[in-house]
Amino acid sequence: MAIQRYNEIFSRQLSKLTPPQFAALVKLLERGPVSQNEMGRQISVDAATTKGIVDRLEARGLVARTRCARDQRKINVALTGEGENLVKHKIPEAEAVALDTMSRLTQIERERLVELLAKL
Numbered sequence: 001m002a003i004q005r006y007n008e009i010f011s012r013q014l015s016k017l018t019p020p021q022f023a024a025l026v027k028l029l030e031r032g033p034v035s036q037n038e039m040g041r042q043i044s045v046d047a048a049t050t051k052g053i054v055d056r057l058e059a060r061g062l063v064a065r066t067r068c069a070r071d072q073r074k075i076n077v078a079l080t081g082e083g084e085n086l087v088k089h090k091i092p093e094a095e096a097v098a099l100d101t102m103s104r105l106t107q108i109e110r111e112r113l114v115e116l117l118a119k120l
Helices: 002-013 019-031 036-042 047-059 081-101 107-119
Strands: 063-067 075-079
Touching: 002 019, 002 081, 019 036, 019 047, 019 063, 019 075, 019 081, 036 047, 036 075, 047 063, 075 081
Parallel strands: none
Antiparallel strands: 063 075
């Protein structure tokens, strides 16, 4: 139920991105260019889903893929300038989504929930 509430609020506020796409952009902003497989692990999605996420973000010009110079089998993903601008602009909106999702909780309940989620 909580994830459904979050997804509904997220899609209303950040209508042009899905939560996994946004997670990928944020991870790239935090870490810089990473391999496509590593990014998938970082956002907890399988390889096929990661490829689909990167395909869609690349089609929108938000990320770029390159082959690793040391290992041609490895595909690296990096934010484009447009992708970096977008994710920086959308972070406050995403934070508002999280707060809106937890709006029915008291401050103490919110803090406890964040603690419990961090343990997962």
